[in-house]
Amino acid sequence: MNLSAETEEKVMFDDIASMLRTFEEKRENLMPILQEIQEKYRYLAPPALEMVAKRLGLSSCDVYGVATFYNQFRFNPPGKHQIKVCLGTACHVRGGDIILENFERKLEIQAGQTTPDREFSIDRVACVGCCALAPVAIVDDTVYGHMAPSKVEGVILGFEIEKERKEREKQDSESQE
Amino acid sequence: MNHKSKEKLLEAFASIKTEAEKRFEKIKGDSNQNIFIGMATCGLASGAIEVKRAFEEALAEQKINAHMISVGCFGHCYAEPLVIIDKPGFPPILYHNVTPGKANLLVKAFLRDDDPVFEHVLGAMEENELIPTVMEFPRFSQEKRVVMAKCGLIDPEDIYQYIAQGGYSALAKALAVDPEQVIFEVLESGLRGRGGAGFLTGKKWQFVQDAEEKGKVVICNADEGDPGAYMDRAILESNPHQVIEGVAICAYAVGAKRAIVYVRAEYPLAVKIVQKAIEQARELRLLGKGILGTDFDLDIRVFQGSGAFVCGEETALIQSIQGQRGMPQPRPPYPAQTGLWGKPTVINNVKTLASVPPIVEKGGKWLKEIGTKKSPGTAIFSVVGDTVHAGLVEIPMGVTLRSLVFDICGGVPNQKKFKAVQIGGPSGGCLPEQFLDTPIDFDSLTEAGAMMGSGGMVVMDENTCMIDVARYFLDFTQHESCGKCTFCRIGTKHLLDTLERITKGEGRDGDIELLEGLSIDIKEGSLCGLGKTAPNPVLTTIEYFRDEYEAHIQEKRCPAMMCRALTAYYIDLDKCARGCDACVGSCPTESIFTTRDRKKAIDQTLCVKCGECMTACPSEYDAVRKVSPPELAPKIERPEEG
Ligand SMILES: Cc1cc2nc3c(=O)[nH]c(=O)nc-3n(C[C@H](O)[C@H](O)[C@H](O)COP(=O)(O)O)c2cc1C
Numbered sequence: 001m002n003l004s005a006e007t008e009e010k011v012m013f014d015d016i017a018s019m020l021r022t023f024e025e026k027r028e029n030l031m032p033i034l035q036e037i038q039e040k041y042r043y044l045a046p047p048a049l050e051m052v053a054k055r056l057g058l059s060s061c062d063v064y065g066v067a068t069f070y071n072q073f074r075f076n077p078p079g080k081h082q083i084k085v086c087l088g089t090a091c092h093v094r095g096g097d098i099i100l101e102n103f104e105r106k107l108e109i110q111a112g113q114t115t116p117d118r119e120f121s122i123d124r125v126a127c128v129g130c131c132a133l134a135p136v137a138i139v140d141d142t143v144y145g146h147m148a149p150s151k152v153e154g155v156i157l158g159f160e161i162e163k164e165r166k167e168r169e170k171q172d173s174e175s176q177e
Numbered sequence: 178m179n180h181k182s183k184e185k186l187l188e189a190f191a192s193i194k195t196e197a198e199k200r201f202e203k204i205k206g207d208s209n210q211n212i213f214i215g216m217a218t219c220g221l222a223s224g225a226i227e228v229k230r231a232f233e234e235a236l237a238e239q240k241i242n243a244h245m246i247s248v249g250c251f252g253h254c255y256a257e258p259l260v261i262i263d264k265p266g267f268p269p270i271l272y273h274n275v276t277p278g279k280a281n282l283l284v285k286a287f288l289r290d291d292d293p294v295f296e297h298v299l300g301a302m303e304e305n306e307l308i309p310t311v312m313e314f315p316r317f318s319q320e321k322r323v324v325m326a327k328c329g330l331i332d333p334e335d336i337y338q339y340i341a342q343g344g345y346s347a348l349a350k351a352l353a354v355d356p357e358q359v360i361f362e363v364l365e366s367g368l369r370g371r372g373g374a375g376f377l378t379g380k381k382w383q384f385v386q387d388a389e390e391k392g393k394v395v396i397c398n399a400d401e402g403d404p405g406a407y408m409d410r411a412i413l414e415s416n417p418h419q420v421i422e423g424v425a426i427c428a429y430a431v432g433a434k435r436a437i438v439y440v441r442a443e444y445p446l447a448v449k450i451v452q453k454a455i456e457q458a459r460e461l462r463l464l465g466k467g468i469l470g471t472d473f474d475l476d477i478r479v480f481q482g483s484g485a486f487v488c489g490e491e492t493a494l495i496q497s498i499q500g501q502r503g504m505p506q507p508r509p510p511y512p513a514q515t516g517l518w519g520k521p522t523v524i525n526n527v528k529t530l531a532s533v534p535p536i537v538e539k540g541g542k543w544l545k546e547i548g549t550k551k552s553p554g555t556a557i558f559s560v561v562g563d564t565v566h567a568g569l570v571e572i573p574m575g576v577t578l579r580s581l582v583f584d585i586c587g588g589v590p591n592q593k594k595f596k597a598v599q600i601g602g603p604s605g606g607c608l609p610e611q612f613l614d615t616p617i618d619f620d621s622l623t624e625a626g627a628m629m630g631s632g633g634m635v636v637m638d639e640n641t642c643m644i645d646v647a648r649y650f651l652d653f654t655q656h657e658s659c660g661k662c663t664f665c666r667i668g669t670k671h672l673l674d675t676l677e678r679i680t681k682g683e684g685r686d687g688d689i690e691l692l693e694g695l696s697i698d699i700k701e702g703s704l705c706g707l708g709k710t711a712p713n714p715v716l717t718t719i720e721y722f723r724d725e726y727e728a729h730i731q732e733k734r735c736p737a738m739m740c741r742a743l744t745a746y747y748i749d750l751d752k753c754a755r756g757c758d759a760c761v762g763s764c765p766t767e768s769i770f771t772t773r774d775r776k777k778a779i780d781q782t783l784c785v786k787c788g789e790c791m792t793a794c795p796s797e798y799d800a801v802r803k804v805s806p807p808e809l810a811p812k813i814e815r816p817e818e819g
């Protein structure tokens with residue numbers, strides 16, 4: 001298990017290294033590079049930031065300083081299912097914080113964190129562009145409008161049932177072999 | 178431009194236009210039946226994908242030949258998913274809140290059997306004798322669409338649809354005249370920047386045109402950081418070409434060969450659609466080298482902003498493109514003198530640039546006929562919150578807040594009382610009822626203490642606590658302060674801490690004065706607009722809702738019953754039905770227990786005040802009550818186990 005995580009990381013860093021070679025050594029490429037890494041691997045691992053700094057001839061604290069300035073970047077891997085709760089103005093006045101709290105309570109993590117099994121992570125976002133449906137939460141790519149605290153449980157339960165079903169299928173197919 | 182090359186240019190455009198019209202006819206197909214379905218963010222969130230699939234299945238099943246055209250946001254978000262069906266023999270008809278079931282019904286009843294199913298119709302899009310038109314509703318008739326005219330009516334991913342409906346002809350027209358004349362028209366129109374501050378667009382362009390230096394740049398600001406506004410995104414997702422055309426005209430007028438559309442990365446759909454639109458325009462030589470056969474070149478690309486509110490500020494935006502932290506810089510020098518890479522730069526908002534093609538097309542004087550003398554043209558608001566017809570509204574400047582909120586958007590739902598409207602996002606303010614007759618334009622709103630800002634507008638009913646709203650915005654600006662100016666960085670933190678204390682019932686005498694004094698200091702001691710305007714939500718709420726602050730501080734009471742530390746829920750035992758347990762399952766913390774006489778009560782130590790039990794309680798009992806201060810809730814002991 002640990003080994004596979006390690007090899008996974010190695011593949012990621014090799015891949016980032018070859019991607020970096022396609023960029024010129026120009027400071028203006030910093031943000032596009034960080035965005036591309038995040039887009040592909042969903043977070044910026046500290047060694048990746050070092051690699052970027054080296055490639056662009058910047059100090060790593062400079063790169064770190066820029067990366068931490070912007071809300072878009074995260075530095076720990078997100079969960080398999082990313083829960084984003086909208087706390088934009090419209091969602092706030094319709095009780096978005098109560099929705100957030102319910103997710104936090106149910107998953108026993110805070111916004112910005114990932115569950116220990118890496119299944120779920122919770123983030124707060126500001127206005128996702130469907131204020132008319134406030135309060136809104138986005139799980140993976142599905143937008144849930146008119147959220148209610150009581151719907152939170154259902155959403156998470158849905159994923160858990162799905163996961164169990166998959167595991168059972170896997171066991172079944174393994175036992176058949 | 179000499180006569181001959183002018184002719185060549187117009188010919189080049191005419192052939193593109195003919196092609197576009199031909200293709201548009203072909204899209205409509207031989208059947209000539211079209212189903213337009215809104216597939217922008219709000220449509221998708223309301224289930225447009227399922228609706229589209231239902232239409233396709235029903236059409237296949239009934240063997241009916243009709244075209245599905247995916248369009249962008251129509252602005253009527255309250256009624257999504259929206260569908261327009263255009264069938265020969267009928268006017269185009271708009272259907273609202275369409276579900277897969279309704280889609281199936283419409284195919285059978287309307288497309289097959291010619292019955293337009295009146296009960297699901299919102300209105301016809303054209304005058305006719307059969308069906309009342311949407312123009313009978315103020316939400317439609319009192320709007321004036323300039324920027325959003327084509328939003329929701331064309332497929333944003335098909336450049337030909339835009340061209341067939343008159344798109345890019347303004348660019349051709351502009352290229353046929355001198356840059357000076359283009360700037361003259363924009364000046365003449367009196368167009369003011371829609372990014373918030375309302376600076377004269379023509380003047381800004383003139384500065385950059387006058388600059389001697391080479392390498393000028395045009396930047397379209399689509400950072401849209403206000404957490405309650407989404408019109409820039411909707412425009413880019415629904416009609417990106419109008420913005421691109423505006424950028425191209427601007428670049429031609431000021432003499433720039435490079436342009437950047439700065440879109441926030443949180444808007445992946447907008448990024449994708451704009452990129453696609455740029456490619457399509459390049460293929461038709463409406464962008465790139467030698468545009469329409471002239472010697473005007475324009476290279477335009479998308480830069481993804483990484484989500485920092487302050488990066489909407491022009492100097493910070495430039496910093497972030499250059500790969501730096503997005504920190505505002507002192508002005509002067511203005512970007513028009515020294516901007517991106519030190520070159521003269523025009524930065525305009527999405528709406529400003531999208532207003533340009535119609536101005537060039539119809540002349541500067543035409544815009545002046547819309548709106549007010551000092552603020553010509555239209556304003557776009559995302560009206561959300563406690564309002565019936567939430568969505569994007571484009572109105573002529575000068576319409577009063579009252580007609581926007583009550584006539585156009587249908588007022589406050591559930592028979593609640595109107596309390597305030599928050600305009601301009603984190604930089605704006607809350608205006609109470611006595612300001613409802615204020616006309617909406619740059620100067621009147623600023624005078625009232627709010628601000629046009631981003632165009633975010635939140636309608637709030639009597640159940641919204643003004644101190645909580647101020648706290649919300651301060652929480653936002655505090656997070657988003659870049660940290661450069663001490664007053665903005667630390668001052669906003671103190672404002673936030675004080676407001677938090679007040680909402681928790683820990684307010685002290687003198688807090689109001691503290692907030693006011695600090696607000697003024699922050700305004701004076703900050704470099705950029707973020708700090709200068711951050712105290713506005715605090716100052717306006719103190720000015721117009723001082724009694725609410727006093728109730729929190731002195732009586733530890735939240736009159737709107739929103740601050741959770743100052744409220745409590747309880748169950749009225751006289752009303753609670755014995756044996757009913759509708760509320761029990763709704764409670765996320767299992768705080769509801771059964772009393773000795775088999776009624777329900779709330780354990781206040783466990784209650785998180787989410788209000789679910791109140792929703793769950795059957796309306797015939799209506800037993801759940803909310804009170805402030807919390808001591809008003811009767812104390813009921815949980816019976817001993819066993
Ligand atoms: C904190 C802050 C945030 C801003 N955010 C935006 C924004 O999201 N979009 C925008 O167009 N202008 C924003 N502006 C205004 C820009 O600095 C600039 O004035 C505007 O883009 C100019 O375009 P206009 O002349 O078309 O209005 C912001 C200003 C400040 C101070």
Ligand code: FES
Nearest residue numbers: 086088091128131
């Ligand atoms: S505020 Fe949540 S979608 Fe706009």
